[in-house]
Amino acid sequence: DTPGLLDRPMERRNDIEMQAIAALEHIGSLVLFLVDESESCGTPYEEQMNLLAEVEQLLPETDLMVVSSKADLLKPAPEMWAEVSQAEEAWRDEGSSGEPDLPLLYDHRGRPCLSATENxxxxxxxxxIVKRVRAARPNDPMQLPAGWHRDDQED
Incomplete structure (x- = not known):
């Protein structure tokens, strides 16, 4: 999350925006870029897409997942809303154990989406996200600092 990062030329950005951009250089293995198509966040969709293009340029080697937030406000509503909601609720009712393959919710553009308001x-x-980060986690001893967990060794 980069609060305060606005769609404007680099030379017009303030210190907080520049810190947010500098922080992007230290991102781990996955970036979630949340898009609010409803524009209820106050940022027009076009500006959000401009920011996305800039982030893609800044992080060409990083896995970038574009996610539509506020799925409860999307028109048309995501097709698998009921199925995803039921699958997640059943998993929670069973104690939220393990890592099942719950279906992702997708918007009309084919982007994964979610609704924090409706859970x-x-x-x-x-x-x-956990699966993606685990898959991208380095296991090469030359890449890991001493004392870090390795899948090929017991702790």
Whole structure:
């Protein structure tokens, strides 16, 4: 999350915006870029897409996942809303154990989406993020600082 990062030329950015941009250089293995198509965040969709293009240029080697937030406000509503909601609720009712393959919720553009307000798509998104980060985690001893966990050795 980069609060305060606005769609404007680099020379017009303030210190907080420049700190947010500098922080992007130290990102881990996955970036979630949240898009609010409803524009209820106060930033027009076009400006959000301009920021996305800039982030893509700044992080060409980093896995970037574009996620539509506020899925409860999307028109048309995501097609699998009921199925995803039911699958997540069943998993929570069973104690939220393990890492099942819960279906992701997708918007009309084919982007993963979620609704924090309605708590739909949140669990499946979290599980998907964990899988992606684990898959990208380095296991080469030459890349890991001393004392870091390695999959090829017991702790």
């Amino acid at each position: 739909v798509g949140m669990d499946s998104m979290r599980l998907d």
